[in-house]
Amino acid sequence: MSEGIDEVDRPVMPTGEKGDLFSKFDGLIEQRRALLSAGMEDPFGLVMQRVLSPTVAVCNGRETILLGTYNYMGMTFDPDVIAAGKEALDDFGAGTTGSRVLNGTYAGHKAVEQALKDFYAMDHAMVFATGYQANLGIISTIAGKGDYIVLDIDSHASIWDGCKLGDAEVVPFRHNDIEAMEKRLKRIPEGAGKLVILEGVYSMLGDIAPLTEMIAIAKANGAMVLVDEAHSMGFIGPNGRGVAEDQGVLDQVDFVIGTFSKSVGTVGGFCVSNHPKFEIMRLVCRPYVFTASLPPSVVATAATSIRKLMHGSNKRAHLWENSRTLHKGLREMGFKLGTETPQSAIISVIMPDLERGAAMWEALLHEGLYVNLARPPATPAGMTLLRCSLCAEHTAEQVQTILGMFQCAGAKVGAI
Amino acid sequence: MDRAATAARIAEVIEPFNKKAVTIDDSTSFAGDLEWDSLTVMDFVAAIEDEFDIIITMNQQAEIETYGQLIDSVVNLQG
Numbered sequence: 001m002s003e004g005i006d007e008v009d010r011p012v013m014p015t016g017e018k019g020d021l022f023s024k025f026d027g028l029i030e031q032r033r034a035l036l037s038a039g040m041e042d043p044f045g046l047v048m049q050r051v052l053s054p055t056v057a058v059c060n061g062r063e064t065i066l067l068g069t070y071n072y073m074g075m076t077f078d079p080d081v082i083a084a085g086k087e088a089l090d091d092f093g094a095g096t097t098g099s100r101v102l103n104g105t106y107a108g109h110k111a112v113e114q115a116l117k118d119f120y121a122m123d124h125a126m127v128f129a130t131g132y133q134a135n136l137g138i139i140s141t142i143a144g145k146g147d148y149i150v151l152d153i154d155s156h157a158s159i160w161d162g163c164k165l166g167d168a169e170v171v172p173f174r175h176n177d178i179e180a181m182e183k184r185l186k187r188i189p190e191g192a193g194k195l196v197i198l199e200g201v202y203s204m205l206g207d208i209a210p211l212t213e214m215i216a217i218a219k220a221n222g223a224m225v226l227v228d229e230a231h232s233m234g235f236i237g238p239n240g241r242g243v244a245e246d247q248g249v250l251d252q253v254d255f256v257i258g259t260f261s262k263s264v265g266t267v268g269g270f271c272v273s274n275h276p277k278f279e280i281m282r283l284v285c286r287p288y289v290f291t292a293s294l295p296p297s298v299v300a301t302a303a304t305s306i307r308k309l310m311h312g313s314n315k316r317a318h319l320w321e322n323s324r325t326l327h328k329g330l331r332e333m334g335f336k337l338g339t340e341t342p343q344s345a346i347i348s349v350i351m352p353d354l355e356r357g358a359a360m361w362e363a364l365l366h367e368g369l370y371v372n373l374a375r376p377p378a379t380p381a382g383m384t385l386l387r388c389s390l391c392a393e394h395t396a397e398q399v400q401t402i403l404g405m406f407q408c409a410g411a412k413v414g415a416i
Numbered sequence: 417m418d419r420a421a422t423a424a425r426i427a428e429v430i431e432p433f434n435k436k437a438v439t440i441d442d443s444t445s446f447a448g449d450l451e452w453d454s455l456t457v458m459d460f461v462a463a464i465e466d467e468f469d470i471i472i473t474m475n476q477q478a479e480i481e482t483y484g485q486l487i488d489s490v491v492n493l494q495g
């Protein structure tokens with residue numbers, strides 16, 4: 001599941017009247033009009049006027065603590081990262097104006113792929129313009145007609161869209177349900193190619209997947225395994241390689257998908273793999289071939305950041321401390337949380353309904369706190385969530401301030 | 417299993433999902449008449465899959481609009 005705002009992750013085809021192709025959006029337009037005309041600040045129209053640090057910005061005119069940006073390791077303002085970006089901008093220009101397979105592979109693209117190979121200790125790394133495109137490209141290219149994709153129903157939009165772009169048969173199973181996954185794998189016709197798609201951390205509730213069990217079953221049934229580790233890179237696992245590493249099964253994963261837009265602190269996506277034929281992807285993967293490569297400054301910031309994340313154990317420890325403190329504090333106040341224990345750097349607060357969720361979101365913003373509002377249909381089971389993502393750069397005092405803001409806002413809107 | 421026997425078993429499976437007690441026949445539409453949310457649809461599909469030991473892929477689900485089409489599909493999928 002994703003940051004999809006008014007869109008469900010799994011694509012649905014809207015049905016409209018004849019003529020105006022936009023009439024299919026009338027329901028949504030009306031819903032938004034009603035919400036905004038009640039005086040609500042538009043949850044999806046926030047503007048960051050100035051960004052002061054990884055954890056503080058001026059949004060909609062107010063100085064605001066950022067608690068919903070996935071900037072887990074606070075790398076966006078790292079001085080080495082910024083210096084590398086500026087240097088590349090000076091030396092290589094603003095953009096490549098070309099595809100990776102034509103004129104768009106610069107030294108920097110090779111360097112960031114090498115940084116990824118070193119970070120994951122894997123043989124191959126392929127960088128895409130975004131994590132969305134990495135999922136789109138890899139999934140649609142490797143699972144073709146006659147193949148079967150077995151995936152968690154709460155998968156991110158980019159995974160669903162990758163399935164839709166390819167021609168494989170798509171078989172979802174209930175979230176994190178090991179038995180449901182196994183049953184479906186066993187029913188796939190003899191001889192068909194199989195791809196199991198899982199995520200390390202599911203970003204809606206911040207829960208992690210039982211990868212050890214699931215990957216063992218996938219392998220026992222002859223499936224290849226792709227794990228999206230977008231929300232774990234840099235701080236889960238002994239080397240920050242993610243949930244699969246943490247559970248000791250990274251060597252069983254055929255493809256790891258990741259992003260530069262969270263812990264790495266810039267933009268871009270990637271796939272790392274030990275598959276001996278992996279390099280052919282560069283020629284056959286359309287979302288890699290038919291688009292321009294990332295600007296030199298972006299890959300330079302990413303490479304520098306990834307290399308620094310290899311040595312980030314102190315920051316990592318502090319991030320976990322923040323996650324535990326916030327989880328415990330919110331629980332003690334009486335908020336209902338997405339997980340029993342803090343499993344990741346996402347703490348998801350489950351609101352009773354959309355009205356109180358939206359009111360709480362707005363009250364927090366007025367207190368000076370930004371969290372992510374997630375609501376149906378993008379959420380599992382139609383929940384309204386206030387998703388908080390912690391940063392290694394949040395100080396212990398900031399976390400206490402955040403808890404105080406939740407207390408005030410929660411009391412104001414009657415959520416606790 | 418023939419169509420009648422399959423239909424009888426599907427009728428049993430759908431019973432607990434039909435909370436609004438809609439009268440169901442072959443022309444009943446899942447989207448229009450039953451108005452299930454996506455979670456209910458997933459649970460119902462899983463229940464049918466488990467009952468008949470088949471998989472109904474998303475691609476096949478997209479083709480199934482009515483109760484009658486579901487019965488036909490399940491008959492076909494059992495081979």
Ligand SMILES: Cc1ncc(COP(=O)(O)O)c(C=O)c1O
Pocket residue numbers: 001002003130131132133135156158199203228230231258259260261267268269
């Ligand atoms: C699980 C998951 N995969 C992929 C992505 C896409 O990443 P990107 O922002 O790089 O497109 C995201 C984030 O949006 C995500 O949460």
